[in-house]
Amino acid sequence: MARRTILLLATLLLSVLAASSAEAETSKSSACVGKPYSYAGLQSETKAHGVAATLSPIAAPAVADGHVGGWIGVGGANVGPGGVTEWLQAGFASFDHEQRSRMYYEVTLPGAAPKYVELSESIEPGEAHHFSVLEMGSRKSWWRVWVDHKPVSPPIHLPGSHGTFFPQAIAENWNGGTGTCNAYSYSFSDITLAQTSGGKWRPLTASSVLQDAGYKVVRSSAAARTFVATSL
Numbered sequence: 241m242a243r244r245t246i247l248l249l250a251t252l253l254l255s256v257l258a259a260s261s262a263e264a265e266t267s268k269s270s271a272c273v274g275k276p277y278s279y280a281g282l283q284s285e286t287k288a289h290g291v292a293a294t295l296s297p298i299a300a301p302a303v304a305d306g307h308v309g310g311w312i313g314v315g316g317a318n319v320g321p322g323g324v325t326e327w328l329q330a331g332f333a334s335f336d337h338e339q340r341s342r343m344y345y346e347v348t349l350p351g352a353a354p355k356y357v358e359l360s361e362s363i364e365p366g367e368a369h370h371f372s373v374l375e376m377g378s379r380k381s382w383w384r385v386w387v388d389h390k391p392v393s394p395p396i397h398l399p400g401s402h403g404t405f406f407p408q409a410i411a412e413n414w415n416g417g418t419g420t421c422n423a424y425s426y427s428f429s430d431i432t433l434a435q436t437s438g439g440k441w442r443p444l445t446a447s448s449v450l451q452d453a454g455y456k457v458v459r460s461s462a463a464a465r466t467f468v469a470t471s472l
Contacts, residue, residue, distance in 0.1 A: 276306075276417065280469040281410035282431070285446040290314070290374035290383075290434030291407030292441065295426060297341040298468065299365050301334040304425040305416030308420035310426030310469060311334040312371050314383075314398075314405035315348070321400030324350035328396060330371045330385045332363060332426065336416065343369065345385040347396050359392055368427075375402065377438020407433055411443075411469030413455065421454040425472045429464035 284291070291312045301308050313329025320326040330345035343360035363369075372386035376395060382403040385393040409428045413421065431444040444465040451457050458468040 250353060264463065276415055278413045278415070278421075278452035279450045280412075280452065280457050281428070281450050282444070282447040282457070282467065283408045283410075283446060283450060284444060285407050286354065286433070287403060287405060287435045288314075288407050288435065289403070290372060290439075290441075291409065291429040291431065291444075292352060292370065292372035292374070292386075293409055293465075294368050294370045294429045295331050296368040296429075297363060297365050298425040298427050298470075300339045301341060303334050303336055303338050304422060305336060305418045305420040306414035307333060307335045307416075308411070308413050308424040310411040310424065310428070312407065312409045312428075312431070314407050315318055315401065316408075317344035319405070320398070321351055321404075324385055324399075326350050326398050326401065328373050328383050328385065328398060330373055330392075331388070334422075334424070341365075343387070343466055345373075345391075345393055345470045347398075349397075350399060357393070358464070359387065359463070365396055373407075375437045377436070380437065402437070405437060409467075410450065412418055413471070422452075425468065425470040427458075427468050429466045 287379050293312050311329045311331030315327030316357055317325045319450050327348045332341040341363040342358055344358050346356045355397045370388050371374050376382045381389040382397050384391050409431050411426045432441040433443055433444055449457050457472055460466050460468055
C-alpha cells in the first residue's frame with residue numbers, strides 16, 4: 241500500500257542547555273536512514289473530522305541532533321486543496337541535546353511557515369495526557385486542539401479541510417542532517433476518530449503501519465488503537 245504524506249514537525253530555532261550523556265553519544269554515532277525524517281506509527285485508512293489519543297513519553301528522550309516527537313494530527317505536506325501544505329498536530333517534542341519532553345501544538349497554513357506553540361516546557365517520563373485535534377461542530381474547516389478535554393488553541397482555519405484528512409498517530413525522528421537515530425519511546429493508547437464535526441468518537445479500527453529503519457511499532461494489545469512507538 242502506498243504511503244500517504246506524513247506530517248512534519250517544523251525545524252525550530254530554540255535556545256536549550258546542552259546536555260552530555262552516554263545515550264546521546266551512542267545515538268549520534270549510529271547512522272539512521274538515508275533520509276532526514278523517520279517515522280513509526282499509524283495512519284487511519286478512513287477519513288475523519290478529528291483524532292484523539294492518550295500519549296505518554298515512556299522514557300526520557302536522547303536527542304543528539306535534530307529532534308524527536310510523538311503526536312496526533314491531520315493534514316500534511318501537499319495534501320490540502322490543490323496540493324497545498326497544511327496541517328495541525330499536537331503532542332510531545334524534544335530538541336538538540338535534550339533529555340526532556342515538551343508539550344506543543346503546531347499549525348501550518350497554506351503558504352505560511354509552520355507555527356509552533358509550546359504548552360509546557362517539561363513533561364516527565366510516564367506523564368500521560370489526552371490530546372484531541374477536532375474540527376469544530378459549528379464551523380466547517382475550523383479546528384481546535386484540546387488537552388485533557390480542555391481547549392488549548394483558538395479556532396484554526398484549515399481551508400478546504402472538511403472531510404478530507406486521514407488522521408495519524410505518529411512518532412518521528414529528524415536526524416539534523418547528520419544521520420542520527422535519536423532515541424525515544426512514546427505510548428499511544430485509546431486512539432479514536434471523530435465521525436462528524438464536533439465529535440461522535442469511534443475507536444480507530446483500520447490503519448496502515450508506518451515503520452522506518454531504526455524505529456518500530458509495538459502493539460501493546462490486540463486493539464488497533466493502542467501501541468508503543470520506540471527507537472531500536
